[in-house]
Amino acid sequence: xxxxxxxxxxxxxxxxxxxxxxxxxxxxxxxxxxxxxxxxxxxxxxxxxxxxxxxxxxxxxxxxxxxxxxxxxxxxxxxxxxxxxxxxxxxxxxxxxxxxxxxxxxxxxxxxxxxxxxxxxxxxxxxxxxxxxxxxxxxxxxxxxxxxxxxxxxxxxxxxxxxxxxxxxxxxxxxxxxxxxxxxxxxxxxxxxxxxxxxxxxxxxxxxxxxxxxxxxxxxxxxxxxxxxxxxxxxxxxxxxxxxxxxxxxxxxxxxxxxxxxxxxxxxxxxxxxxxxxxxxxxxxxxxxxxxxxxxxxxxxxxxxxxxxxxxxxxxxxxxxxxxxxxxxxxxxxxxxxxxxxxxxxxxxxxxxxxxxxxxxxxxxxxxxxxxxxx
Ligand code: TRP
Ligand code: SF4
Numbered sequence: 104x105x106x107x108x109x110x111x112x113x114x115x116x117x118x119x120x121x122x123x124x125x126x127x128x129x130x131x132x133x134x135x136x137x138x139x140x141x142x143x144x145x146x147x148x149x150x151x152x153x154x155x156x157x158x159x160x161x162x163x164x165x166x167x168x169x170x171x172x173x174x175x176x177x178x179x180x181x182x183x184x185x186x187x188x189x190x191x192x193x194x195x196x197x198x199x200x201x202x203x204x205x206x207x208x209x210x211x212x213x214x215x216x217x218x219x220x221x222x223x224x225x226x227x228x229x230x231x232x233x234x235x236x237x238x239x240x241x242x243x244x245x246x247x248x249x250x251x252x253x254x255x256x257x258x259x260x261x262x263x264x265x266x267x268x269x270x271x272x273x274x275x276x277x278x279x280x281x282x283x284x285x286x287x288x289x290x291x292x293x294x295x296x297x298x299x300x301x302x303x304x305x306x307x308x309x310x311x312x313x314x315x316x317x318x319x320x321x322x323x324x325x326x327x328x329x330x331x332x333x334x335x336x337x338x339x340x341x342x343x344x345x346x347x348x349x350x351x352x353x354x355x356x357x358x359x360x361x362x363x364x365x366x367x368x369x370x371x372x373x374x375x376x377x378x379x380x381x382x383x384x385x386x387x388x389x390x391x392x393x394x395x396x397x398x399x400x401x402x403x404x405x406x407x408x409x410x411x412x413x414x415x416x417x418x419x420x421x422x423x424x425x426x427x428x429x430x431x432x433x434x435x436x437x438x439x440x441x442x443x444x445x446x447x448x449x450x451x452x453x454x455x456x457x458x459x460x461x462x463x464x465x466x467x468x469x470x471x472x473x474x475x476x477x478x
Contacts, residue, residue: 123159123353126322130329132160132351138168145171150202151421152195152352158319162328163348170315171207178313179203180347181320182213182257182301185234186223187365188373189241192355195417199319199352201246209313210252213301214238216476217257221290231256231475239469241374244461249472257297259476263309267300268293274337275330283326295330302331302347317348325351355417358388358410372414375459378452385411385448391433392440403436404443411440411447419450 126132135158142149145168152158171177181196204210214234219225225233234256243249275296280287284295305313318328328349335344357363357370364370372381391405391412406412412433420426429446432438 123322126160126325126351130325132162132322132325135159135161135164135350137161138165141165141168141172144168147171147206150199152199152417154423155416156353157195157417158199158350158352160322160351161349162332163346164317164350167315167317167348175315176209176311176313177207177315177317178209178211178305178311179317179319180211180213180302180305181318182215182218182298183234183238184215184219184223185230185238186219186225187233188375189237190363190365190371190373191414191418192363192371193238193241194245194374195352195355196319196321197242197245197247199350200242200252203317203319204248204251208317209305209311210247211305211310212239212242212252212254213298214254214256214473215294215298215301217297218294222294227476227478235469235473235475236466237375239473240462240466241458243465243468244374244458249468254473256473256476257301259474260304261309263307264300264304267304267307268296270338270341271296271299271334274334279333280330283330295327298327299331299334302327303335303344306344307342314345315348316345317350319350319352321354322351323354325349355413356410358384358414360389360408360410372451374455375462376455378455381451381455382448385414385451386444388414388444390440390443396439399439400436404433404438404440406430406433409433411444414447414451419447419454 127134135153138161139149139153142153150158167177179200181200183193200210200212216227216230216234219230220227239254277287280292280295284291302316302318304310305316320328328347332346335346338344355363357367358372359367359370361367361370365373369384372384376384388410391407391409393399393402393404412429415426415429420429429438429443433443
């Protein structure tokens with residue numbers, strides 16, 4: 104089950120992945136470009152994140168696209184731990200959900216309140232509120248159609264889902280789980296098996312019988328996918344489950360140069376940040392600029408290591424030509440960081456204003472469509 108070389112991805116840790124090519128070599132994740140040409144066969148245009156190489160890898164996504172081309176039902180499932188506020192890192196995943204929804208995929212969203220409680224010690228009531236008012240509301244305000252999305256709390260699903268969790272527990276050994284996750288508490292084992300049920304249960308008749316499911320995640324979540332794929336195989340003789348497909352995106356670097364995380368508010372911008380707060384964060388964000396203006400004009404900046412450029416790349420500048428201009432002007436030293444931040448701010452301010460205007464209504468919708476757990 105484990106990878107051959109001594110590298111382990113920790114879905115609960117704070118690792119940063121420096122070398123994406125190793126993931127291909129060590130874990131058998133395939134380069135996304137290999138399947139990109141099948142998108143059109145399935146009637147889809149590549150998304151912004153596909154075009155820009157942000158989605159860099161996959162497992163079995165070609166099978167999902169071929170199924171879609173044959174007219175079979177296809178679904179996307181992902182999950183969010185409702186333990187902090189919704190930020191631009193989350194938006195990356197939600198943009199993908201919206202893209203798939205517009206292309207006819209059924210969308211499932213797990214609100215991972217069990218995981219938040221048992222792994223992060225989140226108080227229950229607090230995580231319910233965060234799940235609905237932060238996660239679901241922001242997703243709706245971003246454009247995910249609540250009528251065509253199935254949101255559910257992990258602790259509020261029903262029998263067939265839990266039946267999977269229980270049966271999965273007998274299909275994997277402690278040694279195998281440790282090879283994937285490292286040191287394992289009962290809490291983490293439970294969270295991992297629950298996540299496998301998230302990924303696989305939509306194949307059951309009770310949930311629509313979606314046999315072709317893709318899970319879009321950051322590469323740090325791959326251990327969960329490997330477990331879910333093995334469990335699918337091992338349920339043979341009990342129930343037929345297909346291996347889930349997955350796509351992997353590069354996590355957007357934080358504004359402080361470290362991993363984006365809601366636990367370090369200056370590393371990211373929350374979609375509910377007041378404009379003044381967002382502006383301050385953006386203007387003090389780590390750039391790929393040089394020490395002095397003179398040096399920058401002479402040597403050019405380095406967009407690859409610049410968190411502001413990554414805001415443009417991931418979110419703020421959908422027009423490829425416009426982004427190319429920023430990139431080139433930075434590299435040639437024509438553009439200085441102050442100006443460049445001002446351009447990004449103009450876009451960000453407009454985005455936040457519009458988004459936050461939609462948010463109040465989205466909150467009401469969110470509360471009306473989701474049932475929260477009783478305790
Ligand atoms: N573990 C994920 C996180 O930390 C949340 C999650 C729960 C999830 N169930 C999932 C992600 C199913 C993908 C698929 O954010
Ligand atoms: Fe980043 Fe812009 Fe500065 Fe280049 S000019 S390093 S893209 S902020």
